[in-house]
Amino acid sequence: MKLWGGRFTKPTNQLVDEYTASISFDQIMWRQDIVGSLAHVAMLGKCSILPMDEVKQIIAGLKKVKEKIENGQVQFSTAHEDVHMNIEKLLIDEIGPVGGKLHTGRSRNDQVALDMHLYLREKLMEIIQLTVYLQKALLEQAQLHLDTVMPGYTHLQRAQPVLLGYHLMAYVSMLQRDIERMQESWKRVNILPLGAGALAGTTFPIDREFVADLLQFDGIYVNSMDAVSDRDFIVEFLANASLLMAHLSRLCEELVIWSSQEFSFIELDDAFCTGSSIMPQKKNPDVAELVRGKTGRVYGNLIGLLTVLKGLPLAYNKDLQEDKEGMFDTVTTLHGALGLLTPMIQTMQVKRERMRQAVTNDFSNATDLADYLVRKDIPFRQAHEIVGRAVLYCIEHKKYLLDLTLEEFRSFSDKIEEDVYTALAVETVVNARSAQGGTACSQVAKQIETGKTWTEET
Ligand code: ARG
Secondary structure, eight states, X not given: OOTTGGGOSSOOOXXXXXXXXXXXXXXXXXXXXXXXXXXXXXXXXXXXXXXXXXXXXXXHHHHHHHHHHHTTOOOOOGGXXXXXXXXXXHHHHHHOGGGGGTTTTOOHHHHHHHHHHHHHHHHXXXXXXXXXXXXXHHHHHHXXXXXXXXXXXXXXXXXXXXXXXXXXXXXXXXXHHHHHXXXXXXXXXXXXXXXXXXXXXXXXXXXXXXXXXXXXXXXXXXXXXXXXXXXXXXXXXXXXXXXXXXXHHHHHHHHHHHTSTTTOOEEOOGGGXXXXXXXTTOXXXXXXXXXXXHHHXXXXXXXXXXXXXXXXXXXXXXXXXXXXXXXXXXXXXXHHHHHHHHHHHXXXXXXXXXXXXXXXXXXXXXHHXXXXXXXXXXXXXXXXXXXXXXXXXXXXXXXXXXGSOHHHHHHHOTTOOTTHHHXXXXXHHHHTXXXXXXXXXXXXXXXXXXXXXXXXXX
């Protein structure tokens, strides 16, 4: 017998049961469902909507159900559709018809919204924490590489030399904004929808503030129709998760490139790579690739939910049940990615010499030759032209700028003097970028200090 069976003349078609049920995936929220019910029934007692002895029976029953679920003694069933009705059914089996009083002044519509808020609130905290751990791993590597020079790229062409510490700190900043976005969303996640009823509020003299306090919510949905209709707090999470994954996938792409034989900038630890079933020599950066790949499903989950919401009339529609799998999947995907990237970054080996070699055998000090000429009062545009010609000359003569003799240099501009060699040396070039936010060692050290205040605050 269905909990809502009274109005029906025959059982539901079994395919309908299977099609409409969400228990296979929403059982993940069973704890939140019980916590919410405990607060609700406590409020029913406090407001004298239910007598205290019944409230006590229901509380004892819910605790018993919780115990049984924890001990693996219960089997959820699609016949009871979702986690809410499964638990209510278990409660009634446990304590008899009085269990049926739990749902007084409540609808599954506000109940499910409550569960989602409770669940996401918990997961937000975990994801923020995991992101901080990744930031810390990047910070530690950055600190070790305050003197490791490498090419900085634009268009994936060598552009200007940077410190590896600088490059890694770029990610720490990105992750900081991801964390801040998650934190800012808190005030929209941590509000109470319970008490909204099905859509119009309830006829019972409930006390929503009391429930909000018990469950430590900072506020209550002002309008009950809104409370049961919207899932914008989940969309926001999925959007923030998408940006976080975008950042992680860029980091992963670099790990893949850097660990290729062509670059050979880093070596990922064996424990975080996999082999090939046919090519014995292979060591593949599968984890980094998979994080990059899984970014697609996180974006998909965002677009999926936005599309579910589009054009949906108020208030609750069963379409909203589609809010769950994408959210759960995103949480799992973030857990996996962040949990693995942290030790991968911690254990990666950096091939300093190889990076240095890359940065000395190229023209990434060309801007510095132009800047040198500017300091000798040549307009930048003209200096750019001069250096362009010098680079072309070098390419034709198979040389780099630092291989040129002073005579050769002076054939491009007589403003060039002996001091050009120090001006173009890689350490000079890097440390000359000492304006705020630049790659000079002194600036990167400051960025690391700022990064530490971020990770210590959260
Ligand atoms: N399983 C449903 C969901 O996830 C719970 C709410 C059902 N409400 C309803 N009126 N059918 O959305």
